[in-house]
C-alpha cells in the first residue's frame with residue numbers, strides 16, 4: 052500500500068509498504084480523508100520541537116472499516132468511521148478521573164506515533180466511532196471541531212452568553228460556530244482582515260473585529276459595556292493571549308485553546324478584581340466528538356466552506372507547500388483517497 056512519510060523537516064516521500072494487519076483488539080481501516088492542520092504544517096516546517104522524524108503525519112482521519120479483529124468493537128466491516136487519534140494510558144490520575152484528553156502519557160496518532168497518511172491503518176477498536184450518516188468530509192473535520200467543543204465544555208457555555216473568540220483559524224472558527232449553534236452571541240477578533248471576512252461571509256459569524264482597530268471599545272459597544280462572559284484564545288500568539296483578558300466581564304472565564312510555547316503574563320489586580328477563571332483546554336473527549344457529530348447530523352456546520360483546499364493522496368506532496376502560504380487563504384486542506 053502507499054504511504055507518505057515526513058522524512059525530515061521539509062521533505063515528504065511517497066512510498067510503498069506492506070499493509071498493516073489488525074492485531075487482537077484492533078480494526079483495520081481504509082483511510083479516505085486526511086485533514087491537514089497547523090500541527091502538520093509545523094511538523095513539516097520543523098518548528099515542532101517535540102517531533103521526531105521520520106513520521107507518518109495525519110490525525111484528522113475518516114475512513115471505512117476493512118477488517119475487525121476485536122470482540123468488543125462497536126463498528127463492523129464497511130462502516131464509515133472517524134478515528135479518535137488520542138491514545139491514552141487508561142491508568143494515570145487524569146485517565147482515572149475521566150480526563151483522558153490530558154492523560155499524562157498521551158500519544159496522538161500522527162504526532163507522537165505514526166498517523167493516517169497511508170492507505171490503511173490498524174487502530175485499537177475503541178478509537179473508532181461509526182458515522183454512517185455523515186459524509187467522509189464531515190467525518191474528517193470532527194476532530195478539529197471537537198477541539199472547539201471541548202473548549203466550550205471547559206467553560207460550561209450553554210446559551211445566550213456573549214463570548215469573544217480571538218483567532219479565526221480552523222480552531223477558532225470551530226469554537227465560534229459551535230457556540231453560535233448553541234445560541235450564543237459570538238464576537239470574532241483577528242488581525243487578518245481576510246480571515247475576518249471569511250468568518251463573516253463563509254462561516255456566518257455576525258460580529259467581527261479587527262484587533263488593530265480599538266477592539267476593546269468595539270467589544271464594549273457590542274455588549275452594552277458589559278464585556279464578555281467568556282473569552283477564548285485560539286491564536287497561540289503571546290500578545291493576543293496576554294491581552295485577551297481585557298474583554299472579560301467581571302466573573303468571566305478566559306479559556307486558552309491556543310498554545311504558546313513560553314511564558315504568559317497577566318496583571319494580577321486586573322484578573323483578581325474580575326475573579327477571572329483562567330482555564331486551558333487540551334484536545335477533546337468522546338463526549339466532544341459526539342457533540343460535533345450531532346451538529347453535523349443536523350447540518351448546522353458549513354462544511355463546504357470550511358474545507359477550502361483539496362488534493363488527492365498521490366498529489367499531496369505537490370500541494371503541501373502551497374498550503375503553507377497564508378496568501379492562499381487555506382483554512383482546512385483535505386487529502387482524499389477514493390471518492
Ligand SMILES: NC(=O)c1ccc[n+]([C@@H]2O[C@H](COP(=O)([O-])OP(=O)(O)OC[C@H]3O[C@@H](n4cnc5c(N)ncnc54)[C@H](O)[C@@H]3O)[C@@H](O)[C@H]2O)c1
Pocket residue numbers: 088089198217218219220221222223240241242243246262285286287288290291307308309310311332333334335
Ligand atoms: N487545545 C488544543 O488541543 C489545540 C488543538 C489544535 C490546535 N491548537 C492551537 O490552537 C491555536 C489555533 O490553531 P489554528 O490552527 O486555528 O491556527 P491558525 O494559525 O490558523 O489561526 C490563528 C489565528 O490567530 C490570528 N492571530 C494571530 N495573532 C493575533 C493577534 N495578536 N490578535 C488577534 N488574532 C491574531 C491569526 O491571524 C490567525 O487567523 C494554535 O495555537 C494551535 O496550536 C490547540
Ligand SMILES: [Zn+2]
Pocket residue numbers: 087088089090110111195
Ligand atoms: Zn489537527
Ligand SMILES: [Zn+2]
Pocket residue numbers: 139140141142143144145146151154155156157
Ligand atoms: Zn493516562
